[in-house]
Amino acid sequence: AQTVTQSQPEMSVQEAETVTLSCTYDTSENNYYLFWYKQPPSRQMILVIRQEAYKQQNATENRFSVNFQKAAKSFSLKISDSQLGDTAMYFCAGIQGAQKLVFGQGTRLTINP
């Protein structure tokens, strides 16, 4: 992806609720990969989920799933049954060219007890 945009600087939900983080991207490539990374206060970057553009099925990893809308160039992350440990910055990212990761601005997610 050449540009990645996250329009929600901050979000806050109660524990056990479901939350959706938005991401849009722009690319001229036919096949590409999209990612969601989590950065907790420890600042470690952790891969949450990955989607390959030519796969129509949305990726799922336990409580994390994506809604990939290729025509709309939208790639949102849904977190079900949110937990306190999900509190973190979340970055949407896309691969540009062969390997370059391009990141969005991030969404600061807070899970409240």
Place this chain on the structure above:
Amino acid sequence: DAGVIQSPRHEVTEMGQEVTLRCKPISGHNSLFWYRQTMMRGLELLIYFNNNVPIDDSGMPEDRFSAKMPNASFSTLKIQPSEPRDSAVYFCASSSQGLAGNEQFFGPGTRLTVL
């Protein structure tokens, strides 16, 4: 598995000094990436290597920045001379096979403060 190792974790230096950040990728990974994270610009790729060879350094901000990878298990990012605007968190990441979509594993980062 030790993961990607970066040193130092924190560095405070004065403007004009040389700064060297170090990275040890995960054993067996053949791609290495240097990123910079700031509040203003977010996460940016500075440079990446495949099989110890620099592939794309278009993200390196100025000639004051240089990166080397003398072997498969070690890389450095050097800033000389450093300036206050270089203050940021610098991440190193590695991946295997250099294929698009392969997960990049990030190190813990080095927080650099230039006074």
